[in-house]
Amino acid sequence: MGLLEGKPALVTGGSTGIGLASAVRLAAEGAHVFITGRRKTELDAAVEVIGSAATGVIGDISNLTDLDRLYDTIRGRGRGLDVLFANASVAAFVTLEQVTEKHFDTLFDINVRGTLFTVQKALPLLNDGASVILNGSTNADVGDEAFGVYAATKAAIRSFSRTWANELKGRGIRVNTITPGPTDTPGLSGLVADPEQAADFRRRLAANVPLGRLGRPEEIAAAVAFLASEQSGFITGSSLYVDGGLKQI
């Protein structure tokens, strides 16, 4: 028996990187996993990888109509939702001097507003005892140059998980943040356009991590499965760091 046998789960941004690895892991634990993403080719490929335990629903979490369509699909299956991993986010390097309205609005619309409405609109579907996991970042704790707007969105996410844990405790719904350190995903490599510079960027990030390497998406997924399951039944409002020691030692 898996940890999540027969439980419906949603992973936003489940088509690549940490989201895909988490969807694969939740399905391996017995869940039926709904996954979302904006690009159809990537979403279809992810459903193919996971198999019959996955349902793909194309959509943008910053678009409330897309969220309604997503939740209509989940409601149609008639089992509610036991696990919600609000994972979808975007990032880009932009200094304070370079920030445009578009950069600010895009990051806050997706990472903050999109995450808030992802969880708000799930509330009627969440079963008592459900687990909500928000994807934060170690960047929320530091002031890395040119990452200020992204870091601020992730600080907002950490704050949301505290408030929502408090607001939802009466239904036995736990809300936690997972806090990955640098993790080897398409999203991480995509921060630097030039492939040679990207390799150097990844090397420099890895050198800062006490364990001397980037995280693997599967390692974040293992912690997501823990937070999703009853094994973490006494943990709420927390932030679980999966960062190779980056912010710990």
Ligand SMILES: NC(=O)c1ccc[n+]([C@@H]2O[C@H](COP(=O)([O-])OP(=O)(O)OC[C@H]3O[C@@H](n4cnc5c(N)ncnc54)[C@H](OP(=O)(O)O)[C@@H]3O)[C@@H](O)[C@H]2O)c1
């Ligand atoms: N990788 C790291 O080092 C790292 C470290 C700390 C935290 N994180 C966090 O981990 C999460 C996943 O990151 P990742 O590195 O795995 O990124 P990724 O490889 O770029 O994956 C992002 C996923 O989110 C989807 N997505 C993006 N915007 C969306 C939107 N508006 N609506 C719906 N889906 C959307 C993407 O699909 P589409 O583009 O097709 O929509 C994709 O499936 C993010 O919250 C990120 O901030 C990552």
